[in-house]
Amino acid sequence: MATDAALNAASPGKAPRTARGRETLRKLLDAAAKEFADLGFHAASISGITRRAGTALGSFYTYFDSKEAIFSALVKDMSESVAREAAAAMSPDATGIAREREALTAFLAFARDNKEIYRIIDEAEFADPASYRAHYDGTATRIAARLDAAVAQGHLAPGDNEVRAWALMGMNVFLGLRYAVWDDSRPVSEITAAVEALLREGIAAR
Numbered sequence: 417m418a419t420d421a422a423l424n425a426a427s428p429g430k431a432p433r434t435a436r437g438r439e440t441l442r443k444l445l446d447a448a449a450k451e452f453a454d455l456g457f458h459a460a461s462i463s464g465i466t467r468r469a470g471t472a473l474g475s476f477y478t479y480f481d482s483k484e485a486i487f488s489a490l491v492k493d494m495s496e497s498v499a500r501e502a503a504a505a506m507s508p509d510a511t512g513i514a515r516e517r518e519a520l521t522a523f524l525a526f527a528r529d530n531k532e533i534y535r536i537i538d539e540a541e542f543a544d545p546a547s548y549r550a551h552y553d554g555t556a557t558r559i560a561a562r563l564d565a566a567v568a569q570g571h572l573a574p575g576d577n578e579v580r581a582w583a584l585m586g587m588n589v590f591l592g593l594r595y596a597v598w599d600d601s602r603p604v605s606e607i608t609a610a611v612e613a614l615l616r617e618g619i620a621a622r
Contacts, residue, residue, distance in 0.1 A: 427481040443469040453532030457543040491540045491547040501526045512571030517612045524604045527596035556581045
């Protein structure tokens with residue numbers, strides 16, 4: 417799930433300079449995802465991360481100063497991976513509600529393949545509040561930008577797109593919890609169709 421930004425999120429002055437170093441950093445981040453997802457932040461350990469990564473303990477300190485540092489890098493890595501997957505899934509000509517459906521489709525698929533993201537992001541609320549807020553602020557900002565563009569193009573009615581963005585994000589988060597983490601048996605297309613109908617038609621009686 418690496419992104420270039422995440423690979424550069426090692427502790428200050430410790431960014432990898434070689435392909436081998438980037439590969440080692442990737443292994444550490446992947447191992448940290450498993451360690452934190454299985455044990456939680458407080459019970460997780462640096463030795464557990466390096467054991468899962470198959471690297472020497474010294475390799476950890478080549479790139480990270482502490483458990484807190486790799487946790488912050490991992491939250492950033494996951495957040496940017498979600499953004500990248502959503503962007504890649506959206507058709508160039510899609511806009512408005514259709515674009516939001518595509519973004520939700522990508523998010524549900526990502527969450528099904530990376531269920532650990534929920535525990536790690538939830539842990540960040542207490543273990544790394546700054547990263548926790550940055551994750552949600554960044555996501556809401558991207559959604560609001562899409563809504564702004566759709567309003568400008570005449571595909572959505574004008575409104576408070578900041579509030580709309582946070583509402584959409586909150587809905588998507590809990591849909592992921594219900595239909596990706598707790599039970600992933602229902603087709604994603606059914607879920608996103610219901611959400612699209614909600615956005616297009618509302619729930620008021622006609």
